[in-house]
Amino acid sequence: MNQLNVLKKFSTIVADTSDIESICKYKPEDATTNPSLILQAVKSDKNQIFIEKAIQYAKKKGGSYKDQIINASDKILVDLGIAILKKIPGYISSEVDARFSFNTEKCILKAHKLINLYEESGISRNRVLIKLASTWECIKAAEILMQDNILCNLTLLFSFAQARACAESNVFLISPFVGRIYDWYISQNLLSKSFTGKDPGVLSVCKIYEYYKKYNYKTIIMAASFRNIQQILYLSGCDKLTISPILLQELESYPGIIDKQLTLPDLVLSPPVSLSEDEFRWEHNQDAMAVHKLSEGIRNFSKDQIDLERILSKRI
Template structure:
C-alpha cells in the first residue's frame, strides 16, 4: 500500500504542528510545535484545557491585581501550554513574545529572557524552546542578541527576502515565511488564478530557500500559514513546514506519490546576495507593499488576540 502523503512528507521534511491544541499534537505526532496568541486564546476557551487555565488564574489571584498581573498570567499560561507540549513532541516548542513589543528591542529581549527563565523553573532547558519574534527591524536586532546568548529564535511574520536576509545576518535559528498570507494579498490585489507552482507564497519560500542554500546560510527555513495542501506539496523537501491540524489530517488521508520539490543539493537559482543595514532594510520593505502591509496586519492581528486573551484573564481574575 502506498504511504500517505503525510508519511511521505515526513521522510523529506520535518513536520511541525501549528496549534495550541494539545490533543491534536498528541494525535498527529509532529516533531516540533508552534503556538501564537491566536492559538492560545482558542485553546484557553476550550473546556478540555480548563485545568491549565485554572492553575494560571489561581496563581494570578495570589500575585495581586492590575495590568501587570494580567500580563504575567498570560505569560504563565503560554509557558504552561508550552510545557505540556514539550511532554509530547520530541523537538522544539515555539513560544511567542508579545506582539505589542514588536517595535521595542529591549522589551523583546526582557520578555524572551523571562520566558526562558520560566521554562527553566519547570525543568525545561532553552534547547527545547524557540522564541518567536516578529520580523521587524527591532525584532531582528533582539534576535541577534538572543542568538549570541544561546537562545534560539523563530522569526515569524516573514514575507520577503530582505527579512530573511536580515534574519540570517542575526544568525537566527529559524524563519517562518507565511505562504498563505502572501497568497491572500495577491489574490485581494486582483492576481491569479494561481496554481501551486505559481502561488506567490510558494515562489517566495523557494526563493528564500535557494538563497540560503546557495550562500551557505544555516538558518532553518520553515514554511508556515498554509491555505491548502497544494502549497505544502509544492514545498516538499523544505527544511521544516508548520501545518495546522486540518491540513495535516488531509495529508494523512491522501495517497499518491509526493515528489520532492526542494533539495539543498540543487536549490535552484538564487537571488543576488543582499547587504542590508537598517536604512537599506527599511527602504527595501517600503518598496514591497505586500510585505509591509502583511507585516503590519499580522502584528495587529496578534495584538488583537493577545488583548482578547488578556481580557479573558482579567475577567477570570475578577
C-alpha cells in the same frame, strides 16, 4: 503509504496548533503556537485548568492588577507549551507580545522572562523557540538573545529583505507565511482562486531556500500558513513545514508518491555584504504586500493578546 508519511522523509513536520489531541494524533517533531492559537485554546472548556493555574500563579506573585494579568498570560503561554512538549521530541515556539514588535529591549526582557518560566518548570531553553515578528527591532533582539543561547523563530515573514536580514543576523529559524502572501494576491485580483501552479507564496519560500543554501546560511526555513496541500507539496524538501491539523488530516488521507521539490545546490558561495538598517527598511518598503501583511499580522496578534488579557482580567 500516505502523503504525510512520505513528506516526513523530506521535511521536518511541525504541528501548527495548541490542540494537544491533534499533536498526539499526527506525531509531529515540533509544534508552533501564536496568540490566536493560545486564545482559541483557553476558550475551550477542556483547558480551563490552565486559566486556573495561571490566576493562582499571578495572585501569589502579586504586584499591580496589570502586572497580575500579564503574569497570568505569560504563565498560560508557558504551561500550554510545557503540556505540548510532553507530547513531542522537538521544539515548542512561544510568541512574545506583538505590541513589543518595535522595541528590541522589551522583546529581550520578555524572552528572558518566558525562558525563565520554562526553566523553573524543568524545561531546557534548548527546546523553546521564542517567536518574534520579523521587524528590524525583533531581528536585532533575536541576534542578541542568541548570545544567551535563547533560540528565536522570526515569524510574520513576507519579504525577501526580512529573510536576508534574519540570515545575516544568524537568527535560528524563520517562518515565511505562504498562505498570507497567497491571500494578498487573491485580494488584489492578481491571482485567480482557480490557479493551481506555484503561487507567489510558494515562490517566495523557493527563493529564500535557494538563497540560503547558495550562501550556506545556517538559519532554518520553516514554511508556514498554508491554504491547501498543493502549496505544501510544492515545498517538500524545505527544512521544516508547520501545518494545521486540518491539512495534516488531508495529507494523511491521500495515498501516493510525492517528489522532493527543494534540493541543495551543487555550489556554495561566500555570502554578500549584510544589509544595513536603512537598506533593509527601504527594500522591505518596496514590497507592498509585505508591508501590508506584516502590519496586519502584528495588529491581529496584538488584538488576540488583548482579548486573552480581558478574559484573565475578569478572573483576577
